[in-house]
Amino acid sequence: MVGLSEGEQEFIKGGIAQDLRSDGRKRYTYRPIYVETGVIPQANGSARVRMGSTDVIASVKAELGRPSAMQPDKGKVAIFVDCSPTAEPTFEGRGGEELSAELSSALQHCLLGGKSGAGAGIDLSSLVVVEGKVCWDLYIDGLVISSDGNLLDALGAAIKAALSNTGIPSVHVAAEAASDEQPEVDISDEEFLQFDTSGVPVITTLTKVGKHYIVDATLEEESQMSSAVSISINRQGHICGMIKRGGVGLDPSVILDMISVANFVSRQLMDKLDSEIAAADADEDES
């Protein structure tokens, strides 16, 4: 819970109106981002992302499974988010479940595309081992350790970093299997396939406070928001998903304006993230 006095609230709103926020940032400036990869050794890929005092971990685990009958040529990806009570005492017990569910479904919207699996940021057909029989199921788990606003963007960034860190074991399939039997597979311990993450979008949340909107809002700023729009955009500048939160309605022209701002800001975020991921991977290789 954020407890702010009326004066503090006015200070935050006034700062945003004058393009000088409480922590000295401009409206479209992010807090410094730190990325660490390979933080969970038992996962196939993992990353920890910090934006100011927001701190999240994402891990990717791959398990062999059966593709669904509807899409025999695609693997499956599931995203789960948990909010640890370390981040906020109100997440204790079942208290974090609502936010966890909201974040999980938002991430699914932004990263996984439609029901048919088309338009997904993650290339699902690369997860198939034997069409209709064996595929990789990716379980993406996010964990919020410390929360200071903008959780969705941080989780999206952590998942992108974790995926680029993911090695999926290469699989050898025994050739002579009858058509109705489950083929025998041999999972390699040494050979790993790197995942192509160039198509994975980043999520940019624009939070509207007063007449203006800001990126990377802190918890205090989020408490003053009227509505927020999260837009996930990939390298090509395509919108991969969009969610509007908050009760207050938005003028359609404002939304279009927000999209163009998000497009511009997400490009910076993506470059920053890519260089951070590359640096983190290099760090991990060294140690």
Add this chain to the structure above:
Amino acid sequence: MEFVSPEGLRLDGRRPTEMRQLRAEIGNVAKADGSAVFEMGNTKVIAAVYGPREVQNKSQQMSDQALVRCEYSMANFSTGDRMRKPKGDRRSTEISLVIRQTMEACILTHLMPRSQIDIFVQVLQADGGTRSACINAATLALQDAGIPMRDIVTSCSAGYLNSTPLLDLNYVEDSAGGPDVTVGILPTLDKVTLLQMDAKLPTNTFEDVMQLAIEGCIAREYQAVGMPPGFMIDSHGKGIRSYNYVPDRYKVAKMQGLLNGNVYSNPTLVS
């Protein structure tokens, strides 16, 4: 299965009385009043402390002492096989209770009446000994929050496999089904606050195993308080507050042996 090789080495290359590498860091969760990360080998836990603050549920308020609460949770990715358990399963409820009782015993609750202290422990990686790792992390977080305590609780586990007492079991050793003794002590007061054991063990062997676990606790306390340079990283410059801790020479002799990778159950006294 052979847990101790003929050369006297364990599966992960440790000697029977050797602990895993420890690492601790405080002040990781900026929003919390106190927080700590505690790692031992591949086990890694985060603890965050909120409070002392106003009691949230007024019916639980106590007029003569503080209310201490604890919640233990495991991340989905913390174990080798991915699992998704509902919150509040039996095991985590039990561990929450154990941590709460242990910390309640060392916090000076009577100094903070009508208030509440929340301890949240989150397991990031589980490789055996999560119980003791959580207690150690919770202690560090409480210190970071500046909460008055009688003493610093430290905890360590020991087991008995292949007729050898083993210090600080990892997951493979822990799941071997042998006895597992978890001990928590108040080192300066020289008191045991937590003692748990499963499986059966002859009484005289139990003494050895428990003694080993206690020595493990003392070594941890030394590492946490004595702080060899570079061991403790302080993220926001508060530093670890110790409560007039002066290690006595007997303990130091034992601990130095342990820091070099050996615990001797009958150490030579330094006179």
